[in-house]
Amino acid sequence: MSIQAPHNTLLIPGPIEFDDAVLQSMSHYAHVAPGFVKVFGETLTLTRKLFQSTDPTAQPFIISGSGTLGWDLVSSNLIERGENALVLNTGYFGDSFGQCLETYGANVTHLTTPVGQRPSLQEVEQALKQKPYKLITLTHVDTSTGVLSDVKGVAQLVRRVSPETLVIVDGVCSVGSEEIAFDEWDLDAVVTASQKAIGCPPGLSIVMTSGRAIKVSQNRKTPASSYYASIAKWLPIMVNYENNKPSYFATPPTQLVHALHTTLTQITADVPGRFAQHTQVSDKVKAAVADLGLKQVAASPDSQAHGMTAIYLPEGLTPPDVLPGLLKRGVIFAAGLHKDIATKYIRFGHMGVSVTDPKRNDIDHAIASLKEALAEAKQAKGL
Amino acid sequence: MSIQAPHNTLLIPGPIEFDDAVLQSMSHYAHVAPGFVKVFGETLTLTRKLFQSTDPTAQPFIISGSGTLGWDLVSSNLIERGENALVLNTGYFGDSFGQCLETYGANVTHLTTPVGQRPSLQEVEQALKQKPYKLITLTHVDTSTGVLSDVKGVAQLVRRVSPETLVIVDGVCSVGSEEIAFDEWDLDAVVTASQKAIGCPPGLSIVMTSGRAIKVSQNRKTPASSYYASIAKWLPIMVNYENNKPSYFATPPTQLVHALHTTLTQITADVPGRFAQHTQVSDKVKAAVADLGLKQVAASPDSQAHGMTAIYLPEGLTPPDVLPGLLKRGVIFAAGLHKDIATKYIRFGHMGVSVTDPKRNDIDHAIASLKEALAEAKQAKGL
Numbered sequence: 051m052s053i054q055a056p057h058n059t060l061l062i063p064g065p066i067e068f069d070d071a072v073l074q075s076m077s078h079y080a081h082v083a084p085g086f087v088k089v090f091g092e093t094l095t096l097t098r099k100l101f102q103s104t105d106p107t108a109q110p111f112i113i114s115g116s117g118t119l120g121w122d123l124v125s126s127n128l129i130e131r132g133e134n135a136l137v138l139n140t141g142y143f144g145d146s147f148g149q150c151l152e153t154y155g156a157n158v159t160h161l162t163t164p165v166g167q168r169p170s171l172q173e174v175e176q177a178l179k180q181k182p183y184k185l186i187t188l189t190h191v192d193t194s195t196g197v198l199s200d201v202k203g204v205a206q207l208v209r210r211v212s213p214e215t216l217v218i219v220d221g222v223c224s225v226g227s228e229e230i231a232f233d234e235w236d237l238d239a240v241v242t243a244s245q246k247a248i249g250c251p252p253g254l255s256i257v258m259t260s261g262r263a264i265k266v267s268q269n270r271k272t273p274a275s276s277y278y279a280s281i282a283k284w285l286p287i288m289v290n291y292e293n294n295k296p297s298y299f300a301t302p303p304t305q306l307v308h309a310l311h312t313t314l315t316q317i318t319a320d321v322p323g324r325f326a327q328h329t330q331v332s333d334k335v336k337a338a339v340a341d342l343g344l345k346q347v348a349a350s351p352d353s354q355a356h357g358m359t360a361i362y363l364p365e366g367l368t369p370p371d372v373l374p375g376l377l378k379r380g381v382i383f384a385a386g387l388h389k390d391i392a393t394k395y396i397r398f399g400h401m402g403v404s405v406t407d408p409k410r411n412d413i414d415h416a417i418a419s420l421k422e423a424l425a426e427a428k429q430a431k432g433l
Numbered sequence: 434m435s436i437q438a439p440h441n442t443l444l445i446p447g448p449i450e451f452d453d454a455v456l457q458s459m460s461h462y463a464h465v466a467p468g469f470v471k472v473f474g475e476t477l478t479l480t481r482k483l484f485q486s487t488d489p490t491a492q493p494f495i496i497s498g499s500g501t502l503g504w505d506l507v508s509s510n511l512i513e514r515g516e517n518a519l520v521l522n523t524g525y526f527g528d529s530f531g532q533c534l535e536t537y538g539a540n541v542t543h544l545t546t547p548v549g550q551r552p553s554l555q556e557v558e559q560a561l562k563q564k565p566y567k568l569i570t571l572t573h574v575d576t577s578t579g580v581l582s583d584v585k586g587v588a589q590l591v592r593r594v595s596p597e598t599l600v601i602v603d604g605v606c607s608v609g610s611e612e613i614a615f616d617e618w619d620l621d622a623v624v625t626a627s628q629k630a631i632g633c634p635p636g637l638s639i640v641m642t643s644g645r646a647i648k649v650s651q652n653r654k655t656p657a658s659s660y661y662a663s664i665a666k667w668l669p670i671m672v673n674y675e676n677n678k679p680s681y682f683a684t685p686p687t688q689l690v691h692a693l694h695t696t697l698t699q700i701t702a703d704v705p706g707r708f709a710q711h712t713q714v715s716d717k718v719k720a721a722v723a724d725l726g727l728k729q730v731a732a733s734p735d736s737q738a739h740g741m742t743a744i745y746l747p748e749g750l751t752p753p754d755v756l757p758g759l760l761k762r763g764v765i766f767a768a769g770l771h772k773d774i775a776t777k778y779i780r781f782g783h784m785g786v787s788v789t790d791p792k793r794n795d796i797d798h799a800i801a802s803l804k805e806a807l808a809e810a811k812q813a814k815g816l
Contacts, residue, residue, distance in 0.1 A: 065684065076459040076688055114636050115661065116497045116683035122661040150660040245684055253497050253636045253686030276659060277533040278498065278505045300499035301448070301628055303636030303689075305459055 058377060059412050062384035063193045063223055063358040063399040064246030067412065069316065072250060075309040086304055087296045089311050094292045096314035097256065100225065100248075101232035101240065102321060107261025108232065111284055112254055112310070114303040117222040117243025119255040119279060121150040124185070124218050124239055126276035127267040131155030133184040136177055136215075140168050140199060141192035141388050143220055154275045156184075165390050166347045168197050171207055178212045185216040185238070190224035194387040196360035196397065197348045198228065205235045216263055222246060225256070226317060227328045227357030227401045238263040244306065247328075247357050249313045249402035253306045324406065325356075331405045331413055332356035335398060338417045342424065347388075347395055357401040360386075364424070366433050368393045375423030381416045441760060442795050445767035446576045446606055446741040446782040447629030450795065452699065455633060458692040469687055472694050473674045479697035480639065483608065483631075484615035484623065485704060490644025491615065494667055495637055495693070497686040500605040500626025502638040502662060504533040507568070507601050507622055509659035510650040514538030516567040519560055519598075523551050523582060524575035524771050526603055537658045539567075548773050549732045551580055554590055561595045568599040568621070573607035577770040579743035579780065580731045581611065588618045599646055605629060608639070609700060610711045610740030610784045621646040627689065630711075630740050632696045632785035636689045707789065708739075714788045714796055715739035718781060721800045725807060730771075730778055740784040743769075747807070749816050751776045758806030764799045 060067050090112075097110035113119060129135055135156040137148045140163060148158045161169045161177050169177075178186070186208060188199045205217045216238040221230065226247030230240060238260045245252035259281070267274065267281040274280045283299050290297035317324055336354065339346060339361055347360035363372060369385040373396065376383055384399070386392035398420070404412035443450050473495075480493035496502060512518055518539040520531045523546060531541045544552050544560050552560075561569070569591060571582045588600045599621040604613065609630030613623060621643045628635035642664070650657065650664040657663045666682050673680035700707055719737065722729060722744050730743035746755060752768040756779065759766055767782070769775035781803070787795035 065687070073460045077456045114497065114499045115502070116686070118683035119498070119661045122659065125660065153656065153658070153660040153663070243684065251686070251688045252684045253689055273536065275536070276505065277508065277536040278502045279661065280536070300501035301626065301635045303499070303634070304448070305634045306636055306686075306689075 058380045058382050059404070059416065060382050061399050061404060061412065061416050062382060063196075063397050064401065065252055066246060066249060066399060066402045067404050067410075068251070069249060069313065069403045071316075072309050072313045075312040076251060076305050086307075087291060087294055090291045090302060090307050091294050093307055093311045093314060094288060096311065096318050097258065099318040100314060100321065101230055101258045102234070103232040103258065105233045105261065107264070109259050109261075109264055109285065109288060111257040111259065111281075111288055112307065113257075113284060114253065114300065114306075115255040116252065117241065117255055118150075120241030120243070120257045121147050121220070122154075122276050122279040123255070123257050123281065124187075124241060125151045125154040125156065126279050127270075127274045127281040128216055128218070128239065128263055129154070129156045129184045130270060130272050131275075132157065134159065134181050136161060136183045136186045138169050138174065138186065138188040138199065138204070139163070140189050140195060140197045141165070142194035143189045143192055143222070144187075147187050147189070147220060151187075165388055166195055166197060166349045168199055168353050171200070171203055174204060175207055175211055178208065178215070183212060183215045185218050187218040187220060189220040190228060190230075191355040191357065193223040193358070195347045196355045196358050198353050198355040200352075201230070201237070202235045205237055209236055216266060223357065224355070226324070228355065229325045232258055244310055247401040248310070248317070250310045251306060253303055254310055328356045328401070328405055331400050332359070335359050335400055335413065335417065338420075342421060347391070357399065359398045359400070360395055361398060362395045364428065364433065366431055367424075367427050369396050371427040371431065372396060372423050375426050376419050379415075379419035379422065381419045441763045441765050442787070442799065443765050444782050444787060444795065444799050445765060446579075446780050447784065448635055449629060449632060449782060449785045450787050450793075451634070452632060452696065452786045454699075455692050455696045458695040459634060459688050469690075470674060470677055470679045473685060473690050474677050476690055476694040476697060477671060477675045479694065479701050480641065482701040483697060483704065484613055484641045485617070486615040486641065488616045488644065490647070492642050492644075492647055492668065492671060494640040494642065494664075494671055495690065496640075496667060497636065497683065497689075498638040499635065500624065500638055503624030503626070503640045504530050504603070505537075505659050505662040506638070506640050506664065507570075507624060508534045508537040508539065509662050510653075510657045510664040511599055511601070511622065511646055512537070512539045512567045513653060513655050514658075515540065517542065517564050519544060519566045519569040521552050521557065521569065521571040521582065521587070522546070523572050523578060523580045524548070525577040526572045526575055526605070527570075530570050530572070530603060534570075548771055549578055549580060549730045551582055551736050554583070554586055557587060558590055558594055561591065561598070566595060566598045568601050570601040570603060572603040573611060573613075574738040574740065576606040576741070578730045579738045579741050581736050581738040583735075584613070584620070585618045588620055592619055599649060606740065607738070609707070611738065612708045615641055619643075627693055630784040631693070631700070633693045634689060636686055637693055711739045711784070711788055714783050715742070718742050718783055718796065718800065721803075725804060730774070740782065742781045742783070743778055744781060745778045747811065747816065749814055750807075750810050752779050754810040754814065755779060755806050758809050759802050762798075762802035762805065764802045
């Protein structure tokens with residue numbers, strides 16, 4: 051029996067369904083005391099495991115805030131006013147990351163692509179050769195389109211063509227459902243949040259940084275341009291907690307950290323197995339979508355995310371024609387988000403316990419419900 | 434029967450003991466859906482009530498983050514590079530607010546005082562006449578010393594001497610235990626957090642702003658210098674939620690907002706009554722401290738906080754001599770924090786349910802335990 055009240059199944063690209071044990075941690079009594087110091091320290095160590103990182107110069111940060119705060123941490127510490135940033139823009143979140151970089155004074159170049167595509171490695175190489183870039187950002191999975199970036203390929207390319215350029219990954223919609231080998235791929239920062247594939251309630255900004263990135267933040271010509279998102283302020287706090295010493299810059303969100311500890315303990319029991327499970331379920335969803343004669347927003351199979359699927363509706367239908375039929379069956383999908391195509395598609399999130407616990411039957415029920423809801427909607431419209 | 438596991442009573446100047454109903458809200462199923470939109474909207478309206486504000490141009494902000502984030506919101510939106518800020522510095526938190534303001538380019542003047550004191554209104558008036566200040570900050574209750582500022586008096590003075598100067602109150606350790614009449618006192622921003630006298634778990638930055646402050650943020654000569662703490666980004670989100678419309682800038686911390694809704698519903702049932710209760714219990718604590726022959730760090734009765742008491746230990750004793758004796762009796766006080774006197778005093782927090790629910794007997798038990806622990810410590814030291 052679940053501790054959760056009966057509810058419709060939340061299958062949007064985050065927030066997602068919660069595991070009972072994770073939610074229970076939220077009402078756990080916890081405060082800034084020896085017990086919490088240990089939990090926070092272990093949570094940082096588990097974060098390294100999540101990123102398959104063993105390099106001691108790499109550094110995780112867990113800070114009270116939304117995922118968005120991670121953009122500020124990157125933009126105010128790892129690049130200085132007047133330096134160049136290249137944004138591989140695959141949708142809504144590329145636009146926003148670019149705005150954040152500009153707020154802190156970066157010169158931003160967007161490498162844009164048609165909706166549903168990602169720039170080719172050739173295009174990225176050409177762009178990198180045009181000016182010296184302090185950093186390059188890419189959205190691992192764009193929540194608005196379901197487009198998956200080739201993080202490993204881009205990182206290899208950057209090291210070959212422009213080795214000093216920092217590789218920054220927005221992993222808000224990928225960490226926990228897409229493979230990331232932080233050390234092996236030689237990444238400099240992955241910015242994520244607690245509430246998507248990690249399966250924790252929202253309210254934690256999680257950033258993994260390389261030793262190279264930390265050095266860049268320490269060798270700035272000008273002071274870091276944010277106070278709350280300052281790496282210099284947070285670094286000693288994270289180092290101390292991981293060494294089991296309490297330390298103060300701002301009050302840590304104790305209950306959320308406790309919930310993160312619970313979910314990371316579950317996830318890191320088998321990291322490769324988790325990615326395999328997400329791939330398998332994603333393949334099943336994508337096959338069902340094809341069976342229904344529908345197309346994905348992410349055009350090419352190698353650029354399709356494994357934790358979500360953005361699905362074009364049949365000609366003549368919009369999200370309000372289909373989403374109520376899903377809700378009637380207890381299933382919540384998300385409407386479109388990308389401004390150019392918002393009325394033409396819906397988004398199906400398949401991450402976390404809905405994927406890893408087949409007993410829930412969330413995915414099969416959602417696929418069956420989608421089929422029925424589409425048929426109903428077509429009939430209603432006389433299509 | 435409490436849902437909470439047996440634990441020592443947390444009587445530090447925040448975080449504090451939790452009400453069962455508030456903690457239960459944390460494991461409530463909640464997400465970005467119509468139910469949550471209503472809860473968030475109501476929580477914003479309850480925040481107005483907490484500040485006794487009815488002016489429709491005033492605007493509350495509730496953002497995922499620690500209380501510290503509120504300093505960034507003030508420093509990056511309400512003052513521009515090269516403008517002057519006057520910090521009434523009554524301890525550790527004045528130093529830090531000053532650093533935050535400087536990070537965003539303000540010229541900061543600290544009006545400092547000896548430990549345990551606050552600047553007189555004459556001193557503030559003199560300082561205000563020396564240059565044009567864009568804003569003045571004061572820490573309502575300095576958590577490091579228990580010094581209470583005269584917010585109403587300073588605000589009146591500013592309006593008389595330098596009417597354009599924004600009055601910014603750091604209310605992290607005061608909101609919910611000290612009277613604040615936001616409109617009547619004509620304040621421009623009160624920055625606070627969820628985890629102290631408000632009695633919610635940590636992870637929410639709460640900022641109340643005046644119409645005047647919002648206008649200043651909108652009439653800047655230069656763009657706001659933070660992205661995540663941008664008033665321009667958050668304002669439409671808060672306005673929309675209060676009008677029952679969902680809106681996106683960053684994912685809201687749904688569970689924490691739910692817990693805040695629960696505690697604000699309790700608090701705002703009788704705001705003046707809550708302040709009266711805190712004053713009454715504070716008077717009892719201070720009388721007991723005097724009976725024990727001990728002095729407070731906050732020198733003068735009219736500058737002593739009502740939600741905490743910073744107590745000088747008898748000559749020859751340090752916090753490690755006394756705190757274990759309290760813990761043995763199930764009571765947690767905090768050690769000293771102000772660097773000049775850290776080894777000489779302890780801090781007793783009396784806020785929230787420990788004050789408003791006399792059946793808990795938290796305060797009387799703490800007073801009795803302090804008496805016993807002091808006697809034991811003196812005996813052990815042969816004093």
